[in-house]
Every structure is written in C-alpha cells, then in structure tokens.
Amino acid sequence: MYSLSFNPVEKIDFAFLFIIGVSFAILAFITFLMIYFLIRYRRSKNPEPAQIEGNTILEITWTVVPLIIVFFMFYFGWSGLKALRNVPEDAFKVTVKARMWSWLFEYENGKKSNKLYVPVNRPVLLELTSEDVIHSFYAPAFRIKIDTVPGMKTYAWFKPEKIGEYDILCAEYCGRGHANMLSKIIVKPENQFVAWLKEGGKHVAEGKNLFENYGCSSCHSVNGEKLEGPNLRDIIGRETTIIRKGKELKIVVDDNYFKESVFFPEKEIVKGYNAIMPSYDGQISEEELEKIIEYLGGEGNEKEESKGYEIAEREGCFSCHSTDGSLIVGPTFKGLLNRTTKVKSGKSLKTIKADEDYIVDSILEPSEYIVDGFDNIMPSYKNLSDEEIKNLLDYIKSISE
Numbered sequence: 001m002y003s004l005s006f007n008p009v010e011k012i013d014f015a016f017l018f019i020i021g022v023s024f025a026i027l028a029f030i031t032f033l034m035i036y037f038l039i040r041y042r043r044s045k046n047p048e049p050a051q052i053e054g055n056t057i058l059e060i061t062w063t064v065v066p067l068i069i070v071f072f073m074f075y076f077g078w079s080g081l082k083a084l085r086n087v088p089e090d091a092f093k094v095t096v097k098a099r100m101w102s103w104l105f106e107y108e109n110g111k112k113s114n115k116l117y118v119p120v121n122r123p124v125l126l127e128l129t130s131e132d133v134i135h136s137f138y139a140p141a142f143r144i145k146i147d148t149v150p151g152m153k154t155y156a157w158f159k160p161e162k163i164g165e166y167d168i169l170c171a172e173y174c175g176r177g178h179a180n181m182l183s184k185i186i187v188k189p190e191n192q193f194v195a196w197l198k199e200g201g202k203h204v205a206e207g208k209n210l211f212e213n214y215g216c217s218s219c220h221s222v223n224g225e226k227l228e229g230p231n232l233r234d235i236i237g238r239e240t241t242i243i244r245k246g247k248e249l250k251i252v253v254d255d256n257y258f259k260e261s262v263f264f265p266e267k268e269i270v271k272g273y274n275a276i277m278p279s280y281d282g283q284i285s286e287e288e289l290e291k292i293i294e295y296l297g298g299e300g301n302e303k304e305e306s307k308g309y310e311i312a313e314r315e316g317c318f319s320c321h322s323t324d325g326s327l328i329v330g331p332t333f334k335g336l337l338n339r340t341t342k343v344k345s346g347k348s349l350k351t352i353k354a355d356e357d358y359i360v361d362s363i364l365e366p367s368e369y370i371v372d373g374f375d376n377i378m379p380s381y382k383n384l385s386d387e388e389i390k391n392l393l394d395y396i397k398s399i400s401e
C-alpha cells in the first residue's frame, strides 16, 4: 500500500490513513479489554479484591509497542513532508501573489492570470509572496497549505495527474473579503495549456527576450525611467524632438522611424541624448524588431475596453468594487467618472470631482485621498504599466456613462 511514488499527495494521505488506522485499532483493543475485564472480574465472581504487583514484561511491552507505533507515524509524516519540500527539477514555475482579496499568478513569459492554469502530468513549482498581510494558499486537492508572507518568498509544488478544476482558498483570516478569496487550479492537456500560455503573451514574451538579449534594456527602460537612452514604453505614436543633419525637428514616432533608429542611429539623434547608440544594421532582423515593437506596446491595443476589464478582474479590483452600484468594501465603479465625492486628505475633508487624474491617482496612490466613509485598505497598483493603468481608466470610463 505504501507507494514509492514521488507524488506527495499519496504519502500525506498514507500518513493520515496510518494514524487513523492505528487510532481505531487501539480504540477497538481498549474497548475489548474494558468489556472483557468487566465481565471477567465482576463482583459476584471476585468478592475479594486482589492486589496485583508489577509485571515487568507487560510494562516493557506497553511502553515499547506504542513507541514503535509513534516512530512509524513520525516516519510516514516526515517522508510526506520531505516529498512536499523537495521540488522535482523539471518543475514548471509560477509566481503567486496574494493580496486583499485575490490571487495573481504570473508565468515566466510575462502572462498573468487570476486563475492558476497548469499542464497535466507536469510538476508545478509555486513561488509565493504577499503584497499586504499574511494569507495562506490552500489547495486541498493537492494537500497544499502554505502561508504567503509579505517581504518573503515561500514555495510549494504539486503534480496534477487529472484534467479538471480544483479549488484554491485562503486559509489565513485576512480581513473582510477573506471568504471571497477563492480561485481555481485549472489543469489542461499540455497542448491546450501551451496554447493558453502563448495567447496574447507570445510575441510580447519574445519581444521582451529580444529586447533584453540585444542589450536594449541596458540603455532603455520600459517604465518611464530615463537611462542612457529614452524610455521606450509606448514609443510608437509619441512626439519627439530629434536632431537630423544639425537641424532640430519634431516628429511622431512610427514603425519606420523606429527601425531607422535601430539600424542607423547616427542619422537622427533624440534631443537631449548623446549619440552613443550602436547600430544594429545586419544584426537584428525586421521580424525581430516587430516583436520588440509589439512588446513595447505599439500594437494590439484594439480591445481597449475589454482589456481594462481583464486587468481589473486579474488584479482583483472586483473583490472590493462593484460595477452595478452596490457596495462591497469600496465605492462602486458605476458612474464614477465625474462623480462628486467627499474625500479625506490627512485631516481635512473636501469635496472633489472624480476626473481622470483623480481616478488614476486613486489607483496609484490610494491612501492620498480616502473616500469619506471608507477605510484606507486599497493597495497601491504602482506596479502596473502606464498602458495597463490607461486600460483600467478607459474601462472605468466606459461603465461610467
């Protein structure tokens, strides 16, 4: 019965079964003895109580036998724990972020989801952390319960062997929305999983790799920061001042300008920067550049609205904000744009109009203005890209009308 399989589920179940089995055997044994003694030593048969002195063999037996049983319990429990802690080398890695009151799963190609999609028959390594308070990742089907702690990484692994959906819960009380901190592990056939993983994220992931491998990222940031070269996030469509043949002129960046900048950087220099960018003529193909451009966010924005909805769902906004006017723990998104709201800033209370800037600020710096009557519990979403914030804003605007 005790299998040598490396799947911890079986080992843990075996440890539990063993402990329950032993407990029942002892219960039966003691019950039997009690009844036997009641009858055997009843008063009518034994009117004179006897004084029985110690029995060494008996005493050794009832010390040693339980000791051996407890050692077995320890051994099975320990080997289960060892299986849980020893991650197979070919495990597929997913980063898990817990926060009030949702889960976020991040894949190595940059894809994010609020459900944990995994391929069947492949070990999955979870690296977990929390963005606010302590939560606990609980997946009963895989016998995993592990705390997520802010500022610290914990890990767990499991191997799904059957296609299907399995529950994820939070097992550490973490505030008002704790009971809603639910998600699913969705186990898919390998090929379907790969298709899911690539969907949307494919070129973006390739572009990101290229951007890093060609060293672009050592001079160009994608988060707005100014390095040796300009920030390239959302470069397509941006207005820049360049110097061409000693003359200053304003242009709007398009694909052609982008490609020229990479192949012949010395032709046009962005104002305020030095001409240190190397030429990539003959080193990088147009196809690769296109992927980089896609990664930088120049293309594929046609689904703005639904994109914003996807991000809101993925980031867990809906665990605190409704879209139908009802109250969860935050104000509803319905009719938010241009709504007049009373907000607290420090100690003072003022009335403001929720314009676009205010909404963006509320997402980036939620504790700056607290809507009157609500608690200061909304996390900051500074980690989202400018594009994602814009998508969120568009979505909130779209349901405001």
Ligand SMILES: [Cu+2]
Residues within 6 Å of the ligand: 134, 135, 136, 170, 171, 172, 173, 174, 178, 181
């Ligand atoms: Cu929680």
